[in-house]
Amino acid sequence: MYQNFATTARPEQGPPRLAKLRERMATEQLDGWIVPRGDTWRGENVRARDERLAWLTGFTGSAGFAAILADKAGVFIDGRYKIQIKAQVAPEFTAVDWPGTRLADWLVANLPEGGTVGYDAWLHTPEEIRELHGKLHPKGIGLKPCDNLVDAIWEDRPAPPPAPFIAWPDEFAGKSHAEKRAEIAARLREAGQRCAVLTLPDSIAWLLNIRGDDVPSTPVPLSFAIIDDAGRTELFCPKGKADELREYLGAEVDVLDIDAFLGALGQLPGPVRVDPNSAPAIVETTLKDWDIAIAEAEDPCVLPKARKNAAEIAGARAAHLRDATAVCRFLHWLDDEAEKLASGGHKLTEIGVVKALEGFRRETGELRGISFETIAGAGPNGAITHYRVTEDSDREVKPGELLLVDSGGQYLDGTTDITRTMAIGTPPADARECYTRVLQGMIALSRARFPKGLAGRDLDALARYPLWLAGLDYDHGTGHGVGAYLSVHEGPQRISKGAGTVIEPGMILSNEPGYYREGAFGIRIENLIVTREAPALPGADDREMLDFETLTWVPIDRRLVVTEMLSRAELDWIDAYHAATFDKIGPRLDGAARDWLEAACAPLRA
Structure with missing residues (x-):
């Protein structure tokens, strides 16, 4: 998928749609209806037909949900979207600070005893429903699974994409799907489980070495699968999606119609492994209806997928060198454009920036698509953490501002994600100091050396500390996992205040501290890093340590760095990083692009 700039939802569309939904709620005798942002498959990116939250409310952020009552309509959003939501929803919808305010608490505060809240059991997990029930039931408020009410009033709902699934070459996967199925089967036998139900498309993509084109930017096959303790697997997908893969998948993988999935659950021998935090609630309900034993546990593919093997890491390195070359060509072009802006009579817009960057990536000849919609925020738009430029919001890039560009590419050998913030002419007051503090945080995490067994929450403060010293912070995580030609936001690994997953060798993560000043500018600097065994230090004890290898090789804007704020170790790191960038790229x-790179990579310290 490549970027488009259409305005997909407008605030004025929300109120009449809200009125229709409330009419439907009254018909179904419901006092509330929950509208999640995600789809059946829990993906961050969803098909156009599954954009229920955006269609109803106008809010297009990648996380959040709505709770619709007869007299209130709350849209629950986290700190990343406090600015964005103001421009996207009508006054009939109220922004609710989440997770500061929990859905159950909000419902209890706004519904009378005896009220009933409806939900689509395909769109919520067992754990979500249990948590809600545990808090609502004592207050006399009930939960009721129903057919989706938004779908019932959505008259022009888009059709699903028709593109078939494809095989992902073993040379990039590092293991055949037979090897992976045997690995997962062994884990099931060890746990005493007869089979596992897989509902996360990236888990199925990893297990079977297949990819799809069902959702924007993320090459996953929307499907379900069941793997037994011998490794035999059933793949449930829409008709025609995997017909060309039958020979590739072989005799131990059956391809079945997706409509047969629920019926197949009733034939399974227990215990059946189900992930209560990712499977649709209807999976557990169906198994219980058939009195089949359930073993609740994490999806068995999640951690093996996160721990990249040597082939996947080699692919990531190659993809990042290719991508960095395109980004460097773009930054050279951008500097030329900035000079034209300074001389007057020239115009550059955010859409122009996005198109140019995508063009340089396409010129590699190996781009399969963008890994997410490019964020190109000029001036105050840079302070909108997940800003998406549209034809309506498109803003001119002006001298005296910062330009934040967060983007990535999907290549057959890897997924990339990089953010750079650039000065267009003379930067705003205080911007250089803020930028330098963000840079110090990024360097601190890049240089981290830490004992095995630590989680992302243990590392998060390293990136925030330079900002904290000045009373500053940011409202997003410091790092997210990244897949191998899969999701640019991959779990369970991440670096944030609440991230409990242990960081292990082979895990690819982003390193992206930031700072955002509403109405003025946004700053974010992002590289991807991969966890590895740290080399032993002379004279140190024998404790096993980890550190990070940097994957991203693109210059950091030297014009925004206050050199005097950096320590000798920080200066050494950035000069070494720029020297390596020039050597690799x-x-x-x-010609001129190489000359630009040489100047951009010049040492900060004479």
């Missing part, structure tokens, strides 16, 4: 460029 310089031979891939020529």
Whole structure:
């Protein structure tokens, strides 16, 4: 998928749709209806037909949900979207600070005893429903699974994409799907489980070495699967999606119609492994209806997928060198454009920035699509953490501002994600100091050396501390996992205040501290890093340590760095990073672009 700039939802569309939904609620005798942002498959990116939250409310953020009552309509959003939601929803909808305010608490505060809240059991997990029930039931408020009410009033709902699934080459996967199925089967036998139900498309993509084109930017096959303790697997997908893969998948993988999935659950021998935090609630309900034993446990593919093997890491390195070359060509072009802006009579817009960057990536000849919609925020738009430029919001890039560009590519050998913030002419007051503090945080995490067994929450403060010293912070995580030609936001690994998953060798993560000043500018600097065994230090004890290898090789804007704020170790790191960047990317460029890179990578310390 490549970027489009259409305005997909408008605030004025929300109120009449809200009125129709409330009419439907009254018909179904419901006092509330929950509208999640996610789909059946829990993905961050969803098909156009599954954009229920955006269609109803106008809010297009990648996380959040709505709770609709007869007299209130709450849209629950986290700190990343406090600015964005103001421009996207009508006054009939009220922004609710989440997770500061929990859905159950809000419902209890706004519904009378005896009220009933409806939900679509395909769109909520067993754990979500249990948590809600536990808090609502004592207050006399009931939960009722129903057919989706938004779908019932959505007259022009888009059709699903028709593109078939494809095989992902073993040379990039590092293991055949037979090897992976045997690995998962062994884990099931060890746990005493007869089979596992897989509902996360990236888990199925990893297990079977297949990819799809069902959702924007993320090459996953929307499907379900059941794997037994011998490794035999059933793949449930829409008709025609996997017909060309039958020979590739072989005799131990059966391809079945997706409509047969619920019926197949009733034939399974227990215990059946189900992930209560990712499977649709209807899976557990169906198994219980058939009195089949359930073993609640994490999806068995999640951690093996997160721990990249040598082939996947090699692919990531290659993809990042290719991508960095395109981004460097773009930054050279951008500097030329900035000079034209300074001389007057020239115009550059955010959409122009996005199109140019995508063009340089396409010129590699290996781009399969963008890994997410490019964020190109000029001036105050840079302070909108997940800003998406549209034809309506498109803003001119002006001298005296910062430009934040967060983007990535999907290549057959890897997924990339990089953010750079650039000065367009003379930067705003205080911007250089703020930028330098963000840079110090990024360097601190890049240089981290830590004992095995630590989680992302143990590392998060390293990136925030330079900002904290000045009373500053940011409202998003410091790092997210990244897949191998899969999701650019991959779990369970992440670096944030609440991230409890242990960081292990092979896990790819982003390193992206930031700072955002509403109405003025936004700053974020992002590299991807991969966890590895740290080399032993002379004279140190024998404790096993980890550190990070940097994957991203693109210059950091030296014009925004206050050199005097950096320590000797920080200066050494950035000068070494720029020297390595020139060594790796310089031979891939020529002419003016190579000259630009050499200047951009010059040492900060004479």
